[in-house]
Amino acid sequence: MELLEEKIRKEGQVKGEGILKVDSFLNHQLDVALFEEMGKAFAKRFAGEGVNKILTIESSGIAIATSTARYFDYCPVVFGKKYVSLNLDQEIYSSDVYSYTKQQAYKIMVSKKYLDKDDRILIIDDFLANGKAVEALIDMVNQAGATLVGVGIAIEKGFQDGGALLREQGIALESLAIVDAMSEEEGVIFRAQSEKK
Amino acid sequence: MELLEEKIRKEGQVKGEGILKVDSFLNHQLDVALFEEMGKAFAKRFAGEGVNKILTIESSGIAIATSTARYFDYCPVVFGKKYVSLNLDQEIYSSDVYSYTKQQAYKIMVSKKYLDKDDRILIIDDFLANGKAVEALIDMVNQAGATLVGVGIAIEKGFQDGGALLREQGIALESLAIVDAMSEEEGVIFRAQSEKK
Incomplete structure (x- = not known):
């Protein structure tokens, strides 16, 4: 997704050991207009698949999932919680x-x-x-006996193996930007759209 | 806000000691269409006040803040983080x-x-x-020397003192539903719109 790659090029900061800081727009300060464009892109990719629920994980996934839901007929968003809250149902x-x-x-x-x-x-x-986080979400989808339509990701680190492992399992994975390499000196290199599948 | 009060009456569950469970639409499963109506209500209340940033706290505030931002010209949303992440800037x-x-x-x-x-x-x-959470957010707004325009809340527990304390300080507080009393037997009693200020 050109708009997202542009934003990463402009505002992303590579920090040593494989860390890409994008907290100016993705996971601390949030660019909601961008998230809605991302939601549209996910809706285009998964159109006609009967998605009736979006599952994400707190915290950074919530805003993207919220912006995406409006393009899936305002289906419910459910987010996985990272700890036991006293208010949370025990079932x-x-x-x-x-x-x-x-x-x-x-x-x-x-x-x-x-x-x-x-x-x-x-x-x-x-x-x-x-x-690991997506695997845990998939695990819970399977525990429920629900159907996994696909996985939509803002930024995939293509030099780590999560994406490859999901694709090998035949899971429909849509990563809007795939970073194949990055360094503090040379910045970020994206996978070409044509090589994404 | 009638729509929100309706939803609380229909789906909210009062559990003993002052706990109102609304995880079917507000803080575990999320009703994004409702959140956008809430965003519109906040925009109406704070119109013309020059709001250029929305501040919230992870996790449950994020989705409401995201839905609200679109009614404030897609201003940035910033969320307070609850713990030190290694990726987080130290400043x-x-x-x-x-x-x-x-x-x-x-x-x-x-x-x-x-x-x-x-x-x-x-x-x-x-x-x-x-x-306590809102006070901490206000504290950080003050540390930054920024201007607090107001506070928008989905559900205020009117039988606890947070709302009264903020109003006493002259802070513009918009709570879309104020629960003045609740019990497992009798459910929830809302403050009348006319008595909200």
Whole structure:
């Protein structure tokens, strides 16, 4: 997606060990107009697939998922929670994630009330790197017996293996920008649109 | 806001000690169409006030803030983060919050890059009870020397003192639904529109 790649080129900062900082528009300050364009792109890719629910994970996925829902007839968005809140229903699906960014393991959970076997789910998240968060979301979709329509990602780190692992499983993955290489000196190199599949 | 009160009456569940569960549409599964109506209501209340940034706190505030931004000319949304991420810039404003729901204290932070003395800030959050989270957000607005235009809340628990404390300080507070009393037996009693100010 040209608009997103432009934004990454202009505002993204590569920091040493594989870290791409995009907190000026994607995961701390949020560019909602951009998110709606991203939502339109996901809607175009997954049109006619009967998506009736969007599943994401707190926190950075929530804004993108919210902006995307309007292009899927305002279907409900459900977000996986990273810890047990006292308010949260105890009847839950749960899965484990290891975050390399934060260097810690955590659990995510979704109330059983909000994932149903008849659901046709689109998973949305901001980043795909090693794919651990998306795998945990898929795990919960499977626990519910729901159908995974596909996965929509803003920025895939193509030099990590999460994207390849999902594609090998035949999962419909739409990454709006794929970073194949990056360095502090040379910035970011994107995968060409023609090579994305 | 009639639509929100209706939704609370229909789907909200009162659970013992002052807990109102609205996770079917507000803070686990998200009703984005409703959030856009809420955004319109906030825009109507704060029209002409020069709001150029929306500040919220992860996670439940993010979706409402995102839906609201489109009615403020797609101004940026910034969300306070609840813990130190390794990716987060170290130049931060920080404030402390005590969560009665989770019975623990935590820190929130916003990068100094995303709060500016020229900013005119609208704070958005899903719930207002004792007001600790909103107070921490206001604290960071003040640290930045920015101007607080007002505070927009989905559901205020009118039987707790957060709302009264903000109004006493002369802060423009718009709570779309104010719950003055609730019980498992009798459900929820809302403050009348005419008594809201």
